[in-house]
Amino acid sequence: MERTKIKAALASESPSDAICIKGWVRTRRDAKDFSFLEINDGSCLAGIQVVADSAAEGFGLVRDMGTGAAVAVSGALIASPGKGQKWEIRATRLELIGAADPETYPLQKKRHSDEFLRQIAHLRPRTNKYGALFRIRSSLSLAIHDFFAARGFVYLHTPILTGSDCEGAGELFRVTAQAPCSPGTGGAGDFFGKPAYLTVSGQLAAEPFALALGDVYTFGPTFRAEKSDTPRHAAEFWMVEPEMAFADLTDDMDMAEAFLKHLAAHALTACKDDLELFARFVDTTVLATLETFLAKPFARLPYAEAIDILRASGKNFEYPVSFGLDLQTEHERHLAEVHVKGPVLVYDYPKDIKAFYMRQNDDGKTVAAMDLLVPRVGELIGGSAREERLDVLTARITELSLPLEAYGWYLDTRRFGSAPHAGFGLGFERLLMMITGVTNIRDVIAYPRAYNQLEF
RNA sequence: UCCCCGGUAGCUCAACCGGCAGAGCGGGUGGCUGUUAACCACUAGGUUGGGGAUUCGAGUUCCUCCCGGGGAGCCA
Numbered sequence: 001m002e003r004t005k006i007k008a009a010l011a012s013e014s015p016s017d018a019i020c021i022k023g024w025v026r027t028r029r030d031a032k033d034f035s036f037l038e039i040n041d042g043s044c045l046a047g048i049q050v051v052a053d054s055a056a057e058g059f060g061l062v063r064d065m066g067t068g069a070a071v072a073v074s075g076a077l078i079a080s081p082g083k084g085q086k087w088e089i090r091a092t093r094l095e096l097i098g099a100a101d102p103e104t105y106p107l108q109k110k111r112h113s114d115e116f117l118r119q120i121a122h123l124r125p126r127t128n129k130y131g132a133l134f135r136i137r138s139s140l141s142l143a144i145h146d147f148f149a150a151r152g153f154v155y156l157h158t159p160i161l162t163g164s165d166c167e168g169a170g171e172l173f174r175v176t177a178q179a180p181c182s183p184g185t186g187g188a189g190d191f192f193g194k195p196a197y198l199t200v201s202g203q204l205a206a207e208p209f210a211l212a213l214g215d216v217y218t219f220g221p222t223f224r225a226e227k228s229d230t231p232r233h234a235a236e237f238w239m240v241e242p243e244m245a246f247a248d249l250t251d252d253m254d255m256a257e258a259f260l261k262h263l264a265a266h267a268l269t270a271c272k273d274d275l276e277l278f279a280r281f282v283d284t285t286v287l288a289t290l291e292t293f294l295a296k297p298f299a300r301l302p303y304a305e306a307i308d309i310l311r312a313s314g315k316n317f318e319y320p321v322s323f324g325l326d327l328q329t330e331h332e333r334h335l336a337e338v339h340v341k342g343p344v345l346v347y348d349y350p351k352d353i354k355a356f357y358m359r360q361n362d363d364g365k366t367v368a369a370m371d372l373l374v375p376r377v378g379e380l381i382g383g384s385a386r387e388e389r390l391d392v393l394t395a396r397i398t399e400l401s402l403p404l405e406a407y408g409w410y411l412d413t414r415r416f417g418s419a420p421h422a423g424f425g426l427g428f429e430r431l432l433m434m435i436t437g438v439t440n441i442r443d444v445i446a447y448p449r450a451y452n453q454l455e456f
Numbered sequence: 457u458c459c460c461c462g463g464u465a466g467c468u469c470a471a472c473c474g475g476c477a478g479a480g481c482g483g484g485u486g487g488c489u490g491u492u493a494a495c496c497a498c499u500a501g502g503u504u505g506g507g508g509a510u511u512c513g514a515g516u517u518c519c520u521c522c523c524g525g526g527g528a529g530c531c532a
Binding site for chain 2: 027029030031032033034035036038049051053066067080081082083084085102103104105106107108109110111112113115116118119170171201222224226227228229230231232233234237239318319328329330378379380381382425426427428429430431440
């Protein structure tokens with residue numbers, strides 16, 4: 001008999017006398033002559049209740065169908081006489097596909113700590129919370145493509161391997177085809193004949209495509225070798241990077257705001273059931289947070305004004321606040337959590353604390369850069385208008401003593417048909433943290449990679 | 457890399473001033489005609505993260521290493 005997914009079975013309009021489901025036992029409750037089994041197949045948060053008695057073929061195997069076992073159940077889908085569920089399956093045939101030894105199966109039908117589940121990342125998707133998390137992750141990934149597709153963006157795949165150590169964001173992982181400790185590592189005898197790295201951003205590769213296809217975006221893995229051992233950092237994470245031709249910083253901020261609102265709205269509607277789990281057990285404020293997000297325009301604050309606000313706050317910050325210094329975590333939190341109490345776009349940063357490619361403003365002091373700060377998560381988006389003027393960009397590269405020759409291809413885009421353009425990067429895992437209320441980035445990645453951590 | 461907290465049964469945690477290592481859940485066995493965090497009874501389960509030191513005696517104090525969590529820096 002053809003397998004029905006539990007999500008579809010639970011959504012049935014009418015009973016059925018022949019249905020087959022396959023999944024994993026979450027819990028079993030035995031009475032004297034019959035048993036209840038709750039089966040989950042990952043298609044949705046809810047499981048389906050199976051009632052089995054001696055009339056069912058294979059009933060003798062029920063004693064081995066403990067938590068974690070893979071089973072197939074055939075029977076009739078009937079309205080449940082019990083409380084708590086609309087439908088249940090009265091089994092006519094039970095099959096044990098894969099047993100799970102109850103003495104050694106690590107997952108119990110009780111709540112486990114995130115720290116414990118992190119150690120069994122290969123089994124945690126079988127829990128309600130992580131099943132829900134990864135369904136939401138999938139759904140939001142697709143929503144990202146929907147958003148850009150609806151606006152005529154081209155989805156661009158930029159390389160994971162790069163020879164450029166000047167992408168301007170963070171520490172890089174080196175890649176080699178040489179034996180460990182070989183003297184030729186990264187040199188002339190190595191695979192590429194020169195040092196190779198894992199990408200820290202697709203932006204520089206995306207810009208030329210924006211200046212050809214108009215609007216493009218990348219969505220893929222990104223690698224940072226910083227020894228940032230915090231709940232908000234991973235060595236491997238996914239980043240969304242739109243890049244738009246004929247766009248300035250205001251267009252950039254408008255796009256970032258529309259993008260996030262689209263994703264928040266999508267989570268509230270398309271991921272409703274899964275999201276409610278997080279609202280109940282992880283962070284009771286997540287739904288309200290998303291609704292606040294949608295309710296009004298994001299606050300926008302020039303950096304200089306943000307500095308004034310921080311100074312006027314009367315707060316005794318650990319780190320100094322003055323024009324020209326980067327905002328520290330405590331400052332970002334004050335702006336997003338205390339001052340605005342919601343998402344805030346801070347823009348026009350001093351040029352000395354920002355990357356070389358950001359467009360210089362006429363004041364000679366600032367660049368057209370923006371960060372989106374959100375409560376609890378901190379920096380969710382970083383973006384800018386790109387310096388499109390060849391002479392200004394060349395001068396800036398020289399001023400910073402960067403290797404001009406390495407940027408030949410990049411500067412070509414400013415040499416031939418240059419145009420204003422802008423873009424931003426969004427850390428996908430941080431978005432998931434914001435939406436679900438999960439506080440550790442390692443719990444929104446299937447198999448997290450971080451400093452001193454490379455398991456599974 | 458720095459600062460703080462923690463590591464005790466499969467899981468979550470107790471154990472007072474240094475004095476016999478415990479509970480709940482989970483597991484096993486038995487019971488129960490509709491359960492749903494099922495319920496009731498019984499039962500097994502420990503090198504207290506590793507190493508060293510102090511002491512008549514260390515889960516508890518000291519040193520050191522390992523692992524986990526939180527904060528900072530850096531960033532998305």
